[in-house]
Amino acid sequence: MTQSDLYTILPNITLVVWACALLLVDLFIPKTRKGWTALLAAFGLALSLGLTLAQAGREMSAFNGMVTLDGFSTFLNVLFLGTSLLGIAIAYGYLKRMGLERGEYYTLMLFSISGMMLMAQAADLIVIFLALELLSIPLYVLAAFARPRADSEEAGLKYFLLGAFATGFVVYGIALVFGATGATALSGIAAAVAAGTFTKYLLLIGAALILVGFSFKVAAVPFHMWTPDVYQGAPTPVTGFMAVGAKAAGFAALLRVFVTAFPSLYVDLVPVLWALAALTMLIGNLVAISQTNIKRMLAYSSIAHAGYILMAFVPYGQPQVVPDAVASALFYLVTYAITSFGAWSMVIALEKSDAKGLEISDYAGLGRRKPALAAAMTIFMLSLTGMPPTLGLVGKFYLFRTVIAGGFIGLAIVGVLTSLISAYYYLRVVVVMYMREGEPQTESEPWLDLTTATAAVATVVLSFLPAALFALASGAVVKLF
């Protein structure tokens, strides 16, 4: 291990070391003062974030090409660290209120983040597998964190079983790809393909299995069955964190692996990806209509949004469109992260113990009683629909532009029509808040309110000034081999 190897993964190593230390330190923090653990965890994340930002603009390869550092990974690492800071902000008061305040929560979260960061930097299928496990296992535990509540335990188990199943697909896929090309490094696979020394169908099946595995992670239809139950059962801050972080990590792997290693399979994979994206958008949005529980509704909404990002991923093999495909996906992940964190923090503000206060009807009267909160929620719902003046519109604009530039007008039409469907159920929340009478009870916690307010303001303001974010996303291209 050389110095430059170390430098490449410095933010990640810092985070892991910090998490290990925190695990020990937490033992000495009295039960009533777990706020310190949260604070220390946030400090570790901020430190890692600072180091990541210091790496911005660098391009390096380390550990014999197994790990890489480029604009793509830096962008995603910042996203992961940012979301985890928000994740701690929305969790702190919630855990206290629900009697779940245990220090492991924060350390598990840090470990999961380090997995996500490794995923963004992985340039070898073996490292991707490693990262996948590192990010998933803490999440399985976190999903069941509200034990002995039955639905939380169910969520943990379900997530674990299906997650393990998905990992199996990925590993099998890696094995087949190795069999087909004799390499696990993404550059090695690309080189074998370029030299023609590979078995086409073995490679195709391997790539398809990897696709299936990651489709589980990003919750694409038909591999989405676990999502509503897990999102509903897991403690809400975990759900919020999972909906953004785990999804972004899944897309990070998909984008990097397919764009760098499998562009040759583009023609064969297009129909599959097309159908995957269309089905995900359709089913996610259609089933969301009939949900009465806000967590389930947002779960299906997160499935649908995975579909929109997948839609922009379809033209991944067209050299002129690839930069836009990557940039629009990254841009949309940021959009979705801000908006959905806002929405989840609203869910937390209304949630009572024993999973009460989670029906959409519990939001009745919010417009009159808590106008600021209702306005924020309206902004989030409009953003998820893709209406101005919110960031969601700009994000969708970019995704649709990519699809049309790739020549998939039919898929774009499916996309806009499903957006129309989604307007129906997002608006229903607005209808309930403003047009029905009720006495909603909300919790006010400083960190939670801060998250909601920041997310709402960012959603609106960034929609008017998206140029900087555009520039960052389009600068974050995947380094090709």
Place this chain on the structure above:
Amino acid sequence: MEFLTNPLNLVTLFPLVGVLILLFMPSEKKNLLRWTALAASLVTFGLSIWMLTLFRQAEAADAGALHLTISLPWIQVAGWKINYAMGVDGLSILLVLLTAFLTPISILSTWTAVEERVKDFMLFFLLLEVGMTGVFLAQDLFLFYIFWEFTLVPMYFLIGIWGGPRRIYAAIKFFLYTMAGSILMLLAILWLGIYQDTFSVLELITKTGIPADIQLWLFLAFAAAFAIKVPMWPLHSWLPDAHVEAPTAGSVILAGVLLKMGTYGFLRFNLPMFPQAAIQAAPWMALLAVIGIIYGAAVSYAQKDVKKLVAYSSVSHLGFVMLGLFALNPLGIQGGILQMINHGLSTGALFLLVGMIYEQTHTREIAVYGGLWKITPIFGTIMLIVALSSMGLPGLNGFVGEFVILLGAFGSQAIASPWYAGIAAAGVIMAAIYILNMFQKMFLGPEGSIVAEVKKHGHALRDLNWREIATLVPILVFIFWIGLYPKPFFDLIAPAVEKLMMVLH
């Protein structure tokens, strides 16, 4: 700096100042809130008059062009070429003025009608004004789309919170219908942005060479958004629900301005950007327009609810506008633009009048009224003038618009058959029938049951008060002005229409 001093920006964004002030006001002080909103909208109207004088000066130098333009780079990264571009010409100036004119009138009409959540109401109303003005001024497709979609949000709340018994259904239907059209337009906008490499409306007009078949698809995608908004038959079914359930001020703005966004869209985008497709589609659009005219008139006649009658009459009147626009000759288009304004004035006034009587009686059923003229003579007189203007009596504004449209449609090469105009002329007669029928039943004859009904509750029907008269008089002024001396209005429109004709041929 240019952003803040540009007259168009000031007109568009000034209501936001009102919004900011309202946000920090206590929601119990209802009158203060009303006065603030009214003041904000009146200042906006003043700014729009100032804009008009500047526009006329600019027009003297270069007639028919876009004036007072502003174009600032907005999103210029990653292959995006989006500008914050605004401009005004003869096609849009009257509509901007109409918006700035009807907004304070609508706010004035809510003085006693809206008692619940006054603060929210005024906030949404001013936001709506920003959106509508922006739609008429935007010269960049991305910017246009943002304003266009944004108008949905406040209108949705206005119908959904302050509307009638079926308001939620009507609000969602309005939202989904309109969005259904605009998302198809979004795809067409993106296509143009990618393959023509610009979002600027001006550049898109000068860039030719879109293959004819693709031009037709793009035309249809834009038309989907606009035809729903107009609404053209058979896409009109959201309109009666939205109109009937909306609060009076909402109906006025909906009929007065929001529907014009559709016809304006055809005029600003469909005609000059896809001229070949427009010529190809003209007979079909004319056919739909004529069906709309007849259908709207026939259905209006059958209505028992006076607000519904006015709502369906909009379908008929907007049919005339569409017929004029797709005559694709100067007469037809000029008439079409003027008729947009006329419809905004007459139908706006009709909704106001219906709202005023509804506030007293809480019913809109025509059958229960009768003999109102004797009890409320001022109300009756104003209603008669507005009704006559709406059915197109010579000397009032409606006649000028419809007459010019029919002239244009008769001589139109694009439509290529005088039959359309002939049948449309029958629509004028039908309008006379349903409007006079309504007037006769409500205002003449023996006293209706509602008069006694209202007396039972301890107070008689009263005539219009000063505030209500003040709301209506400005509209009456324009009804007579356009009817007797329309030249100044045509002078504003004509040069821009000439420019448009050059693109079309």
